[in-house]
Amino acid sequence: MSSFGPTELLRRAGAFTVIPQALARMNGAVTLARLTLEKAPVPVAPSPAALIKSEGAARLLRYEPMPGLPARDPILLCPSLINRLYVLDLKEGISVVEALRKAGHRVYGIDWGEPGAEERGVSFEGFVQRLSRFVDAACSDAKVHKLHLLGHCLGGTMATALAATNDARVQTLINLTAPLSFHDEGLLSKWTRAPFFDAEAVVAALGHVPPWLTQPAFQILKPMGQPAKALRLFQALDKPAGELDAFLETFRCLETWINDNVSIPDRFFVDLVGTLYRKDALAKGELSFERGPVKLDDVRVPVFTIAAAEDHIVPPASATSQAARFTNPACKTEVLPGGHIGVVVGGLGRKRLWPALIAWMDEHKLGGVA
C-alpha cells in the first residue's frame, strides 16, 4: 500500500511540517513576548458602564443599554468576592454582559474591589447585607421592584444567602457555578478542611488575605494545569496570522483577568473557611445571621442552578446537590460542559450558557415591565 511508501513515512515523521510549524510557533512566541513586554493594552471589560453606588471598595455599575432595543428585565451580576467582575465582560464577543445587553436587558454589576480599611472585620453576613443594599440601589435605578440576581461562584453563595433571608427584591436567582455544599471531593474543600489549618492565624498575620497567597493555591488546584497550559499554548502558536492575533488577544485578556485577583477580606475569609467549608454550615442549615438562620429550604424564588461538568474549583456536586431543597417548582438545574471559567468565556458558553440565561429571564419576566 502506498501509505507505507517513503513519502508517507516522511510525512508521518513530520518531515514536511516540523520546520514550518517550528517557525510559525517561534513567530507566535515572539509576538506574544513582544506584546507582553510592550505592555500592549488588553481590551478587557469593553462594555461602557456608569457608577451608581459605592460602598467601601465595592462599586455598583450600570452597563449602558444598547440603543434601539426593547427593554427587558434588569439583571444584577454578583461575581465572587475574590475575583474581578470583568470575567463576565472579558472582551468584545466573549462577554456575558454584552450578550445580555444585546438581548435588551438592563445589566448591573458589582465590582467588589480591593478590600481596604472599610472591609476590615466585615463578615460573610456583612457582605450579604452590602449585596442587599446594591440590589436595592439597582432596583431603584431601574425603577423596578425586583430584578434577576446572577451570582457567580462565591457571589452565588452570597446571593443564595440573601434570597433565603430577604427575597423582597429578587425576581429569580441564577446560580452560576456557585458552591452551596462545601464538603465535596475537590482539592479546595480538602485543603480548607485540612487538620490544623487555622484561618484565624492567617488573618492575624496578614489581615486581608493577599493574592500572592491565594493565587498559587488556586493554580495548584489543578496540579498539572500549568504545564498542560504551556503545552497547549505552544501547540496553538502555529496558527495563521489572522487567527493568531485573535487567539493571542483572547489569551492575554484571560491571563490579565486570572492574574488580577483581589485580596480576600479578613473576616470573610475566616467565615468562608471556618463556617462554610469546615462546618458546611449553609448546606447543614447551621448558618445564622443576626436576623435569624439562613436555610436553603427558605429560598422561595425560582432558582436556575448552573454547574460546569469539569469544574475543579466548584465541583458539579457542590453546585447542584442542594438545589432540590429550593421550594419553587420552577427551579431548574443544568450541568454544562466546560470548566469553572470555560463555561463563562469558552465557545460552549457562548453557544449554551448565554441563550439559556436569556431564555430563563424571558420565562420569568417581571410583571408589567418586560
Place this chain on the structure above:
Amino acid sequence: MSTAKQQPPLPDELLDRGIGLLEGPANRVAERLLSSNIVLAPLSITMTLTMRVAAKLKGALPHSTASDARRPQ
C-alpha cells in the same frame, strides 16, 4: 484513502498525548497526593505556625482583635 494517511504527524501526536497524559493520569496522581492527610497535615501545621509567628512578630495583631469584634455592617 488509507487510515495511515489520516493520522497526524508523529510530533503532533506526541504533543497531544503528552497533554492528555498531564491532564489525565498525572493530574489524578498529583491530586491524590495533594489531598492526602500525610501531605496536608504537615503543610497546614507549618503554615499555621508560620502565620502565628508572623502575627507575633507583627506585634499588635490588629486583625485578630478585629476578628473578635465581628462587624456585620
